[in-house]
Amino acid sequence: MTTESSFIDSALRGWKSNIERADQFFSALSEDQLLQQIAPGKNRIIYLWGHLTAVNDALLPLLGFGKRLHPELDTMFVSNPDRSIPVTVSGKELKCIWDEINESLWTGFSKLSASEWLQKHNSVSEEDFAREPHRNRFTILLGRTAHLAYHFGQAKLAE
Amino acid sequence: MTTESSFIDSALRGWKSNIERADQFFSALSEDQLLQQIAPGKNRIIYLWGHLTAVNDALLPLLGFGKRLHPELDTMFVSNPDRSIPVTVSGKELKCIWDEINESLWTGFSKLSASEWLQKHNSVSEEDFAREPHRNRFTILLGRTAHLAYHFGQAKLAE
Numbered sequence: 251m252t253t254e255s256s257f258i259d260s261a262l263r264g265w266k267s268n269i270e271r272a273d274q275f276f277s278a279l280s281e282d283q284l285l286q287q288i289a290p291g292k293n294r295i296i297y298l299w300g301h302l303t304a305v306n307d308a309l310l311p312l313l314g315f316g317k318r319l320h321p322e323l324d325t326m327f328v329s330n331p332d333r334s335i336p337v338t339v340s341g342k343e344l345k346c347i348w349d350e351i352n353e354s355l356w357t358g359f360s361k362l363s364a365s366e367w368l369q370k371h372n373s374v375s376e377e378d379f380a381r382e383p384h385r386n387r388f389t390i391l392l393g394r395t396a397h398l399a400y401h402f403g404q405a406k407l408a409e
Numbered sequence: 410m411t412t413e414s415s416f417i418d419s420a421l422r423g424w425k426s427n428i429e430r431a432d433q434f435f436s437a438l439s440e441d442q443l444l445q446q447i448a449p450g451k452n453r454i455i456y457l458w459g460h461l462t463a464v465n466d467a468l469l470p471l472l473g474f475g476k477r478l479h480p481e482l483d484t485m486f487v488s489n490p491d492r493s494i495p496v497t498v499s500g501k502e503l504k505c506i507w508d509e510i511n512e513s514l515w516t517g518f519s520k521l522s523a524s525e526w527l528q529k530h531n532s533v534s535e536e537d538f539a540r541e542p543h544r545n546r547f548t549i550l551l552g553r554t555a556h557l558a559y560h561f562g563q564a565k566l567a568e
Contacts, residue, residue: 251542253413253523253524253527254412254413254416256527256542256543256545256547257413257416257417257420257523257526257527257547258416259543260543260545260547260548260551261416261420261551263543263548264548264551264552264555268555288448288566289447289448289449289451289566290448290449292448292566364412364416365412367416368412368415368416383410383415384415384418384419384422386415386419388415388416388419389419389422389423392419392420392423392551392554393423395551395554395555396423396427396554396555396557396558397558398555399555399556399558399559399562400558400559400561400562401562402559402562403558403559403560403561403562403563404562404563404565404566406563407447407448407451407563407566
């Protein structure tokens with residue numbers, strides 16, 4: 251393995267292990283358990299799972315892998331706070347969507363070369379990227395891994 | 410910047426931004442606020458901060474930067490659960506320790522070359538590392554960044 255690919259390998263392992271532990275946790279919960287709040291007055295578990303799923307879905311166009319698969323998740327899990335509008339997706343359905351999105355992401359990740367990882371993501375202009383070359387795909391991957399860990403830590407408090 | 414150094418730059422930016430937002434949050438709290446639980450029956454905020462500080466301290470020998478600066482933190486914040494033994498460090502003292510450790514880590518991080526980032530960390534044997542070359546310093550950095558985000562997400566629930 252080259253030096254470059256070793257760095258990418260580490261980052262992809264980090265992503266995958268965080269996805270897997272979140273998956274094990276969320277997938278094992280019943281529909282009733284998913285509707286519980288992580289703490290009094292805080293988000294419900296299903297909201298955090300839906301939020302992470304929607305944010306992962308948005309990575310597809312951001313990283314140039316294609317269109318979003320489930321933009322309908324945003325109304326429920328991103329642009330509105332929990333309990334302000336009805337969640338119309340079940341845990342069982344969310345599990346299918348979550349798997350579908352994560353598989354598409356993994357396929358996209360696996361095809362990128364080292365130089366492609368360092369290319370700009372799709373929410374930064376050419377001009378801004380020239381000044382701030384760290385706004386690349388690799389930085390997005392690391393940032394989203396931390397975002398996943400952040401909310402997973404919260405979800406685990408419900409145990 | 411070379412391809413290799415771009416990957417390292419992304420990871421160090423991720424580390425730094427997670428440290429900074431944790432620092433801003435914890436440092437702004439009063440001694441009384443630090444003694445509050447993040448949710449009923451859960452860890453107190455100072456426990457999470459002390460835990461993150463102790464885990465960062467342990468990175469110094471793990472990454473070959475030198476001896477631990479504050480091994481005394483482990484009894485309070487790592488090897489025992491919150492409230493099982495008295496916390497004898499104040500928030501003000503913890504802030505100094507946290508800064509001291511993070512500055513030492515940053516000095517160490519800044520000196521590593523690309524190939525040194527991919528060398529084994531000090532808790533893996535030569536034999537195991539030959540089989541599992543991903544058990545290197547870079548993977549530790551990414552893992553500890555996610556660990557920081559995980560507990561910071563929990564601490565933020567106290568807001």
